[in-house]
Amino acid sequence: MDYFEYRAGRLFAENVAVADIVRQVGSPVFIYSARTLREHYDKIAHAFAALDPLICYSVKSCSNVEILRLLAGLGAGFDVVSGGELFRVLKAGGQADRSFYAGVGKTDEEIRYALSEGLFMFNVESEAEFENIDRLAGELGKKPRCALRVNPDVDPKTHRHTATGKRESKFGVDLRRAEEFFARYGHAKAAKLVGVHLHIGSPVYTPAPYVEAITKTLELINRLRAAGYKIDTLDIGGGFAAWYEAGQTVMMDDYAEAIIPLVKDQKLKIVLEPGRYVSCNAGVLVGQVQYVKTGGDRTFVILDTGMHHLIRPPLYDAFHFVWPVAPGDDLSPVDRVKEPTLKGLQKCDVVGPICESSDFLAKDRPLPPVARGDLLAIFSAGAYGMAMASNYNSQPRPAEVLVDHDSFRVIRTRETYEDLMRGEG
Ligand code: LLP
Numbered sequence: 001m002d003y004f005e006y007r008a009g010r011l012f013a014e015n016v017a018v019a020d021i022v023r024q025v026g027s028p029v030f031i032y033s034a035r036t037l038r039e040h041y042d043k044i045a046h047a048f049a050a051l052d053p054l055i056c057y058s059v060k061s062c063s064n065v066e067i068l069r070l071l072a073g074l075g076a077g078f079d080v081v082s083g084g085e086l087f088r089v090l091k092a093g094g095q096a097d098r099s100f101y102a103g104v105g106k107t108d109e110e111i112r113y114a115l116s117e118g119l120f121m122f123n124v125e126s127e128a129e130f131e132n133i134d135r136l137a138g139e140l141g142k143k144p145r146c147a148l149r150v151n152p153d154v155d156p157k158t159h160r161h162t163a164t165g166k167r168e169s170k171f172g173v174d175l176r177r178a179e180e181f182f183a184r185y186g187h188a189k190a191a192k193l194v195g196v197h198l199h200i201g202s203p204v205y206t207p208a209p210y211v212e213a214i215t216k217t218l219e220l221i222n223r224l225r226a227a228g229y230k231i232d233t234l235d236i237g238g239g240f241a242a243w244y245e246a247g248q249t250v251m252m253d254d255y256a257e258a259i260i261p262l263v264k265d266q267k268l269k270i271v272l273e274p275g276r277y278v279s280c281n282a283g284v285l286v287g288q289v290q291y292v293k294t295g296g297d298r299t300f301v302i303l304d305t306g307m308h309h310l311i312r313p314p315l316y317d318a319f320h321f322v323w324p325v326a327p328g329d330d331l332s333p334v335d336r337v338k339e340p341t342l343k344g345l346q347k348c349d350v351v352g353p354i355c356e357s358s359d360f361l362a363k364d365r366p367l368p369p370v371a372r373g374d375l376l377a378i379f380s381a382g383a384y385g386m387a388m389a390s391n392y393n394s395q396p397r398p399a400e401v402l403v404d405h406d407s408f409r410v411i412r413t414r415e416t417y418e419d420l421m422r423g424e425g
Helices: 018-025 034-047 065-073 083-091 108-117 127-140 175-185 208-226 252-263 312-316
Strands: 004-007 010-013 029-033 054-058 077-080 099-101 121-124 145-151 192-197 233-235 269-272 283-295 298-303 322-324 346-351 360-367 375-378 399-404 407-412
Touching: 010 018, 018 029, 018 283, 018 375, 018 399, 029 034, 034 054, 034 065, 034 252, 034 399, 065 077, 065 083, 065 399, 065 407, 077 083, 083 099, 083 108, 108 127, 121 127, 121 192, 121 233, 127 145, 127 175, 145 175, 145 233, 175 192, 175 208, 192 208, 208 233, 208 252, 312 360, 322 360
Parallel strands: 029 399, 054 077, 054 269, 077 099, 099 121, 121 145, 145 192, 192 233, 233 269, 298 346
Antiparallel strands: 004 010, 029 283, 283 298, 283 375, 322 375, 346 360, 399 407
16 A cells, blocks of 8 residues: 555654654655555556556646656656646656646647647647647647547546536536537647547546446447547546545556456557556655644644645545554554544544634544644645645645655755745735
8 A cells, every 4th residue: 555654653654754754854744655656656557567558647646846757767658737737747857758738728828838849649628629729730830649538427436526527527528529529620630639538537436437438438439430530549547546544445456457358459549647546645744733722522633734735635525544653552553544443542623723614634533642742644645735735824835755765855845934925026
């Protein structure tokens, strides 16, 4: 699952004590494990090897340039959704021709940038966007490859805010409209429509929604091919679940076993866009207890981090396991679950300093006794943690640290008050 573990009652990131990192770097801090990143990437590559897929890491999940550099070194391509993400990928030494450009609202400036860098493909979300890419490509004398994002109307059985492949979502076009789309643009002058893209949502906890979505999409591809269109690429998106809670997640091999037979002999280049599967378990957020406060029937553990650094709990009712960094041997967690059965725990709300009732990281959670100055780790925070962090309440964003075996280094310094005001006044 990952390389964050308790040894003799203290949390280690690989072979480095988390408390030692905080002593040197301060709190709050995101700590990533290089070994976990490598292993999760390798698990995907291994599970899907029979397809020789293009694995495009979804930059939005965790976009620190050093993490992108590490993944580029493993051979990853990249799924980018903005000019800013493309810039990061190129800075990290990522290959443009192994990268996709997705997203519903690409601006002219971003499209020109992506055209000039020669991306593997554009994922196109609407008629108006295709016409715009075709026009801009024509002006620049480019012939970009494009995949149409389809919306197969499948329920991924995940939080409503992260379901993207249902009829009512803003993403892609429905399957019937996809045929009209090819009829209209399949022989466009500059942009070449040669692929189909889908991403049904995330996290998707079973293979079944992928099977349903891919089956429907292959039927579409067969109809398009019969009508004379050349389709050489199928991008099946991301959404492969990470381990937030013990026992909840299927293995990468299970997804692969269900998906490979469907697409193996279809003469299609298969693209995968995993984000959280690679980055989620590779990161923890560590914060320090500022105060413990009781009120009503509650005990509040108030940290120096909160929704501004990890917005997933209030935004999606997401579960993140929270535990002290040095609980001692007796109170080291056995499993990362909502209701640990250890003795001597007390139910707490773990909250942050932000002036919002929605500023919580965990509610009603049994925790070992904690006191001012203790450190708490929020697990499975590598994906959509720092990437969605904000400066709300003029709070500087945390430092980021990458651990590799016995050593660590800061890969993003903590923001200062000066950083907060850059460009103002
Ligand atoms: N491909 C596309 C087109 C996507 O929109 C996304 C995520 C991914 C791939 C990667 O999904 P992943 O493998 O990371 O699940 N902030 C939310 C998730 C929103 C995901 C947006 N798109 C969260 O914290 O759960």
